[in-house]
Amino acid sequence: MSVVYLAVLLGGIACMVLLDVRYRLVFASPRSRTPRRAAIVLGVGVAFFLVWDLAGIGLGIFHRGDNAVSTGILLAPELPVEELVFLAFLSYLTLVLYTGAVRLIAARESHR
Numbered sequence: 001m002s003v004v005y006l007a008v009l010l011g012g013i014a015c016m017v018l019l020d021v022r023y024r025l026v027f028a029s030p031r032s033r034t035p036r037r038a039a040i041v042l043g044v045g046v047a048f049f050l051v052w053d054l055a056g057i058g059l060g061i062f063h064r065g066d067n068a069v070s071t072g073i074l075l076a077p078e079l080p081v082e083e084l085v086f087l088a089f090l091s092y093l094t095l096v097l098y099t100g101a102v103r104l105i106a107a108r109e110s111h112r
Contacts, residue, residue, distance in 0.1 A: 026092070026095045
């Protein structure tokens with residue numbers, strides 16, 4: 001049992017939080033009236049991919065492989081705890097990248 005993969009995922013989320021706070025992209029965005037809206041979008045993204053994963057597991061498409069870097073803690077058969085954290089990271093990363101890209105495009109357009 002190891003926490004390497006989980007620690008790396010949590011470190012990635014921490015980096016996303018730092019970018020978010022520094023550039024006020026998602027939760028601290030001046031365009032976002034409340035952090036609640038960002039949390040709802042993040043939650044919907046995680047829920048969508050979790051349903052996707054559960055469907056794949058149910059159909060026998062997705063399988064958990066044994067490895068030396070995972071905790072071995074399962075939330076459901078074939079669904080490790082790291083998968084939920086990865087889905088949160090993926091959804092948050094998408095929000096940060098999208099908001100950052102929109103802001104860069106708007107800044108470029110305003111300088112023309």
